[in-house]
Amino acid sequence: xxxxxxxxxxxxxxxxxxxxxxxxxxxxxxxxxxxxxxxxxxxxxxxxxxxxxxxxxxxxxxxxxxxxxxxxxxxxxxxxxxxxxxxxxxxxxxxxxxxxxxxxxxxxxxxxxxxxxxxxxxxxxxxxxxxxxxxxxxxxxxxxxxxxxxxxxxxxxxxxxxxxx
Numbered sequence: 729x730x731x732x733x734x735x736x737x738x739x740x741x742x743x744x745x746x747x748x749x750x751x752x753x754x755x756x757x758x759x760x761x762x763x764x765x766x767x768x769x770x771x772x773x774x775x776x777x778x779x780x781x782x783x784x785x786x787x788x789x790x791x792x793x794x795x796x797x798x799x800x801x802x803x804x805x806x807x808x809x810x811x812x813x814x815x816x817x818x819x820x821x822x823x824x825x826x827x828x829x830x831x832x833x834x835x836x837x838x839x840x841x842x843x844x845x846x847x848x849x850x851x852x853x854x855x856x857x858x859x860x861x862x863x864x865x866x867x868x869x870x871x872x873x874x875x876x877x878x879x880x881x882x883x884x885x886x887x888x889x890x891x892x893x
Contacts, residue, residue, distance in 0.1 A: 733824035760810030
């Protein structure tokens, strides 16, 4: 399975020590240059920067051809625009993106999307995470925002998965 990722899913999953999920779930995670630049800038947590700068086997930076040419119906950051264009050009199985406007544009362009929480939930459903509620707490502790309603939905689905095992 091939994924293209925007900054946020990589940043938060790596920050909580679960970078291995990318290698376990995806053959390769492609990132556009703008996303790579965001992940390696000085404001990014050191743990994340170190992981990305080590260029893990599952991580590949790709240049996006003519990233400024297509117009998008909403204003998106450069990383989001490039991630959407890269996902289109590679015909990725999934675009990992959390930004709501970016997700909307990607869906309008018929791209399959998932976000940080979708990735973590999938990892739990295939047995890659031992304590899903703890991972949710770690994400929140790292600064990732999860609304109360969504958190309760995720935990409810987790309890159903656990009961069906």
